[in-house]
Amino acid sequence: GNSVTQMEGPVTLSEEAFLTINCTYTATGYPSLFWYVQYPGEGLQLLLKATKADDKGSNKGFEATYRKETTSFHLEKGSVQVSDSAVYFCALSDLGSGYSTLTFGKGTMLLVSP
């Protein structure tokens, strides 16, 4: 079956530091890949996505590249801010029965200090 593995957190960084959160996946077929962000007490917001190999998703300074050869979709940001503190979920979807069922990683908490 499908699965997503994320690095365990929390990841603790100072403001303006470089961020990498690793994500690898196993899937049959050609899934789409997503990063979602969850702020405390809230639901999930789509951060970025990529639908095929070598696609790069980007948003709000975050980016991730769909690497089929290494089955990875690592999240990066060049300079984090305190407001980026949240839990980040890597996810994949495959059409399965015709709709997009999501498989989530366990989430990685990011804590950014001033």
Add this chain to the structure above:
Amino acid sequence: GAVVSQHPSWVICKSGTSVKIECRSLDFQATTMFWYRQFPKQSLMLMATSNEGSKATYEQGVEKDKFLINHASLTLSTLTVTSAHPEDSSFYICSATELGISNQPQHFGDGTRLSIL
């Protein structure tokens, strides 16, 4: 665009009460809505998938009679936790995908925190 509204955001009630949670797609028609449960500091666990006008598909281990799902229209799905007990306390999140657009990302509501005393 693609806003999903979930209501209520917080519920506290006594054991034995039934609680209904609403999930609405505000500016799009949702082919499919999903219900998740999230325990503290853990990932989302898919409970069930519902398509408008048909019965929900429940994941293994999820009690159909405990968690009643109704998807009566293309913009509304409800989850009713029947005779809730303290072990049902959790954060419940719904999501929806747009009608007619394949492989689109799910759009999530802000979640409902359910606390059973």
